[in-house]
Amino acid sequence: MVNRIKKMKNPISRSSITPIIIVLTLSLIISCSSNEETLNPTDNILNIPDIHFETKLIELGIDSDGIVNQQMLRSDAEKLDRLDLNLSANSGKIVDFTGIEGFVNLTYLSAAGQEIEDVDLSFNTKLDTIFLNGNYLNNIDISNNSNLILLDIQSNELSTITGLSKSPNLKKVNLSFNNFEEITINNTSIEVLLISHNLLKSIDTKDALNLKNLFIILNQITTVDFSSNILLETLVISGNKLQNINLEKNTNLTHLYCSSNLLTGLDVSNNQELIDLRVDRNPDLTCIKILNSQEIPNVSLSDYQELNTNCN
Template sequence: MKYPVNRSTITHFIIVLVLSLTTSCSNDDETSSPIDNIYIDIPDIHFETKLIELGIDSDGTINQQILRSDAEKLNRLDLNLSANSGEIIDFTGIEGFVNITFLSAAGQEIEDIDLSFNTLLDTLILNANQLTHIDISNNSNLILLEIQSNELSAITGLSKSTVLKKVNLSFNNFEEFTIKNESVETLLISHNLLKSIDTKDAINLKNVFIILNQITTVDFSSNSLLETLVISGNKLQSINLENNTNLTHLYSSSNLLTSLDVSNNQELIDLRVDRNPDLTCIKILNGQEIPTVSLSDYQELNTICN
């Protein structure tokens, strides 16, 4: 049985369909404006000025934006090469530099930074800023991390940087510090407020610099590869170096040590333990030679210490 075709109904249906498709396309255009893909916002005038001085912002005009293509063609961004353009406060826009492997922005006034899109970074230098916290969870390719002379008291994502070799966090505000990273070989965290430090999960540490803190106890028994330990200017009363047979340099001046045994540290070539008021005898092995030794007048090296 055939039903009659109502031409007005068909016409109405076609009109509704066309209007629906037109509205859909219009909405797509509104949510994906071409301008959003072409430019990156750079709200900080000093940041943009530096980019212009370095020839990175190709339009050469302070307009709080940069072509995305200008940012994406870079693999190295060294803002320290720019002079007399003021200090950066707002680092918004750095997320557009997705291909950089090197970033240096020392001596600025940066308080916050989002590096979650800069996943190719292997070198990060942010010395002398005003950072209180930093998250490097997405920066797994980092090899060098330099963030000294800030106001840091916390760092997130350090364990995610699985090829990281050197970390410099000196001159900050850390009160306690735990490093869980098996790739790090050099750790500098001097001139902080440290009362405790945990390095047991950094088994490849070779060099540790933690002078001028407030540390009373340390445990480097898990760091058997340790070669250089600079821990002067703390409040250490004792230290066990039995497992650190690769140790070549030990600086532990200006502490509160009452005893010290380096008889198991046969690779020592430089020992500095002066200005420990209650340390009079440093135990060595019979025949052990240490080329450079710094002692106070009341101290001596001996094979027998009471």
């Protein structure tokens, strides 16, 4: 009777227990693995290797742990739509901008006057305003920033820009004080372009059909063609090496500054909207042609120059 009871309490054989244990073990392993993937604490951590970058984020109350530990919560970065690092009182300059890719909801970014050498804005697809002037950038790619309206990257070390045609809403671009030797503005929406104090020998604006204001002083440009830019109102092209310029199609011009060039002739008789004309310091330009009834309120000439209806 005793033996029978023992057998009844242990009805499952050793051979049948083994596969059950294996199944349970595998289920536990899979479950743990799945939980680790879901609850991995590093998923919400953003790497911020530059201590000056993180210090500024802490000072601005963005990095919520308040500790310079080269990391911050990704969720802190994702809350922001505006980041102005110039508001920080910290005097340290940012060199490494790693971590900016986590600020995916930014529409406004300002990090002027830092020492940033490289930047990846491919994840910041909502940006409409960028101020990265006064850094050490030697290249920039804005191919993924299709919402851009304003781009200020003056005073860097740029010689190229990638993705300019990918921003259909871009209105103002400042590329002054860089190292551009040539540039093609293949964007129809740009209205204001500043690219002064570069090394420009050529500029192609034929696709910039809405260009209204162009500032390209102090370059090395010898020839230009603005015949496609019929909306042009302000043209500042002083301090170049121009020998001639045709402005017949630019009937909306109100301001023309072409001082300190090598012009031998200039005809503004078709530019009836001109209110400010500066053509002084062109050694071989003595006569500027105008219409008989044309009046230009503000004119800057050298003492050997004159406005005349008949220039031979």
